[in-house]
Amino acid sequence: xxxxxxxxxxxxxxxxxxxxxxxxxxxxxxxxxxxxxxxxxxxxxxxxxxxxxxxxxxxxxxxxxxxxxxxxxxxxxxxxxxxxxxxxxxxxxxxxxxxxxxxxxxxxxxxxxxxxxxxxxxxxxxxxxxxxxxxxxxxxxxxxxxxxxxxxxxxxxxxxxxxxxxxxxxxxxxxxxxxxxxxxxxxxxxxxxxxxxxxxxxxxxxxxxxxxxxxxxxxxxxxxxxxxxxxxxxxxxxxxxxxxxxxxxxxxxxxxxxxxxxxxxxxxxxxxxxxxxxxxxxxxxxxxxx
Amino acid sequence: xxxxxxxxxxxxxxxxxxxxxxxxxxxxxxxxxxxxxxxxxxxxxxxxxxxxxxxxxxxxxxxxxxxxxxxxxxxxxxxxxxxxxxxxxxxxxxxxxxxxxxxxxxxxxxxxxxxxxxxxxxxxxxxxxxxxxxxxxxxxxxxxxxxxxxxxxxxxxxxxxxxxxxxxxxxxxxxxxxxxxxxxxxxxxxxxxxxxxxxxxxxxxxxxxxxxxxxxxxxxxxxxxxxxxxxxxxxxxxxxxxxxxxxxxxxxxxxxxxxxxxxxxxxxxxxxxxxxxxxxxxxxxxxxxxxxxxxxxxxxxxx
Numbered sequence: 001x002x003x004x005x006x007x008x009x010x011x012x013x014x015x016x017x018x019x020x021x022x023x024x025x026x027x028x029x030x031x032x033x034x035x036x037x038x039x040x041x042x043x044x045x046x047x048x049x050x051x052x053x054x055x056x057x058x059x060x061x062x063x064x065x066x067x068x069x070x071x072x073x074x075x076x077x078x079x080x081x082x083x084x085x086x087x088x089x090x091x092x093x094x095x096x097x098x099x100x101x102x103x104x105x106x107x108x109x110x111x112x113x114x115x116x117x118x119x120x121x122x123x124x125x126x127x128x129x130x131x132x133x134x135x136x137x138x139x140x141x142x143x144x145x146x147x148x149x150x151x152x153x154x155x156x157x158x159x160x161x162x163x164x165x166x167x168x169x170x171x172x173x174x175x176x177x178x179x180x181x182x183x184x185x186x187x188x189x190x191x192x193x194x195x196x197x198x199x200x201x202x203x204x205x206x207x208x209x210x211x212x213x214x215x216x217x218x219x220x221x222x223x224x225x226x227x228x229x230x231x232x233x234x235x236x237x238x239x240x241x242x243x244x245x246x247x248x249x250x251x252x253x254x255x256x257x258x259x260x261x262x263x264x265x266x267x268x269x270x271x272x273x274x275x276x277x278x279x280x281x282x283x284x285x286x287x288x289x290x
Numbered sequence: 291x292x293x294x295x296x297x298x299x300x301x302x303x304x305x306x307x308x309x310x311x312x313x314x315x316x317x318x319x320x321x322x323x324x325x326x327x328x329x330x331x332x333x334x335x336x337x338x339x340x341x342x343x344x345x346x347x348x349x350x351x352x353x354x355x356x357x358x359x360x361x362x363x364x365x366x367x368x369x370x371x372x373x374x375x376x377x378x379x380x381x382x383x384x385x386x387x388x389x390x391x392x393x394x395x396x397x398x399x400x401x402x403x404x405x406x407x408x409x410x411x412x413x414x415x416x417x418x419x420x421x422x423x424x425x426x427x428x429x430x431x432x433x434x435x436x437x438x439x440x441x442x443x444x445x446x447x448x449x450x451x452x453x454x455x456x457x458x459x460x461x462x463x464x465x466x467x468x469x470x471x472x473x474x475x476x477x478x479x480x481x482x483x484x485x486x487x488x489x490x491x492x493x494x495x496x497x498x499x500x501x502x503x504x505x506x507x508x509x510x511x512x513x514x515x516x517x518x519x520x521x522x523x524x525x526x527x528x529x530x531x532x533x534x535x536x537x538x539x540x541x542x543x544x545x546x547x548x549x550x551x552x553x554x555x556x557x558x559x560x561x562x563x564x565x566x567x568x569x570x571x572x573x574x575x576x577x578x579x580x581x582x583x584x585x586x587x588x589x590x591x592x593x
Contacts, residue, residue: 006494009496013407017403025429028436029437032440096321096324104576104579112568112572113523114526115541115564116564119560121334124334137353231545262435269435270433281424
């Protein structure tokens with residue numbers, strides 16, 4: 001008996017976590033998927049009725065806005081963060097004397113809660129008292145910068161704050177990548193008299209392709225999950241102009257009492273994440289098992 | 291990260307051409323650009339601090355970037371113990387302590403479980419261990435919206451809905467994937483011969499873990515603790531979904547203060563409350579930034 005216990009102890013130790021993950025991740029996903037196929041409103045119903053919730057979802061102008069916002073927000077956030085991160089990493093890779101301090105400054109926003117970031121930017125972008133008022137105070141009376149309260153522009157304030165928060169992190173990823181490039185090749189290229197910028201464009205950056213992929217995955221994941229920042233910065237408004245799928249789901253689940261819609265929108269969010277993450281995880285795990 | 295001597299810039303500057311005027315100018319430009327970016331990242335923090343130290347009167351008349359003419363800490367006192375989060379007006383203090391009481395056990399439990407899981411998966415391989423790891427890892431990536439509804443019901447069934455233990459439970463469950471990943475990747479680099487030798491000497495599963503592996507694990511424990519602490523302290527989604535009046539974490543309280551519509555808008559109080567909510571993770575970052583970055587990049591950079 002004691003022998004059996006000792007040989008199976010590793011499995012016994014792992015079992016609670018594994019069972020917890022099975023129930024609270026996979027079981028819960030199954031529950032949400034099930035409910036998304038029913039007519040649940042305030043309370044869940046378990047009789048499957050087909051794709052009626054998804055039809056309602058795709059007919060809803062609010063969901064339409066949320067998805068459009070996700071494209072705008074996701075595209076700009078990922079694109080600009082990557083470009084900015086790469087530029088900063090290359091600039092910092094030039095034997096900068098105070099590199100450590102600069103890196104610390106560029107990266108600290110990542111330690112902040114999105115709620116804090118949203119609160120800070122909400123104040124900075126406040127048209128009456130923030131940046132706009134400051135520039136007006138300098139004598140440019142016609143200056144307007146009212147993105148925060150302008151339904152057409154409000155989503156860009158979310159982009160602005162999110163880039164501020166995450167670009168330092170992308171910089172750190174790229175910097176680690178730059179430092180891991182095979183130095184022999186670089187030295188050889190330099191002996192051949194190839195200018196530094198060409199070494200970057202033709203040798204270093206192409207060899208960092210896996211890091212671009214990692215950065216993309218992490219940022220895409222952040223974009224799809226974006227919730228707190230919108231809540232703190234715009235509250236999803238004006239109206240629902242800055243709704244994202246995550247805020248739509250939350251509104252349906254907890255303030256509209258429409259569980260069916262909440263479940264369906266959550267499932268769509270998960271499908272988007274699946275489409276991005278699964279191929280990546282698959283290739284990662286395969287590479288590591290070799 | 292240590293081998294900076296071979297970056298292109300070094301090799302370039304070693305070329306016999308010497309330091310021409312153009313080179314020095316370029317160098318200056320580089321520092322100016324880096325400095326401007328540093329200002330960009332620091333600006334919101336600067337604005338938060340200065341705004342929190344101004345009186346409302348000065349905020350209305352002065353401008354965003356100016357230093358306070360008269361330092362006042364009233365806003366800090368109000369934010370800490372008087373500001374209204376809805377109908378209650380006790381400041382962020384009780385919620386700050388909620389966050390502490392929530393984060394400390396959740397961080398410790400999830401790190402300990404992650405260490406044991408990682409130890410089993412990396413060193414006591416059995417059939418199916420890799421599939422279990424893949425399933426756990428995948429749990430890191432799901433958007434939590436997909437588990438919010440069933441979790442709300444489950445917490446109700448378990449009788450811990452709206453309580454701090456309930457939130458601890460949620461954070462432990464959804465932190466497991468990451469902590470297991472950290473420790474598994476760390477332990478996988480330790481040769482299996484170590485366990486074999488210890489087994490020959492008669493040590494069992496538990497002793498090998500506590501006597502050999504845990505003492506080797508200090509760096510990864512620090513990474514895991516910092517990662518989990520930052521995640522849990524900064525969490526808003528679980529906090530706002532699974533808490534009720536009185537058990538909310540500090541991020542939820544901050545959002546309620548900023549967006550409460552009663553009374554005069556006190557921007558200086560908002561900023562002071564935001565800084566208070568940010569201080570713990572900011573301190574951790576300043577003290578142990580190296581480990582913070584390691585946690586961030588774990589899994590996203592190969593090797």
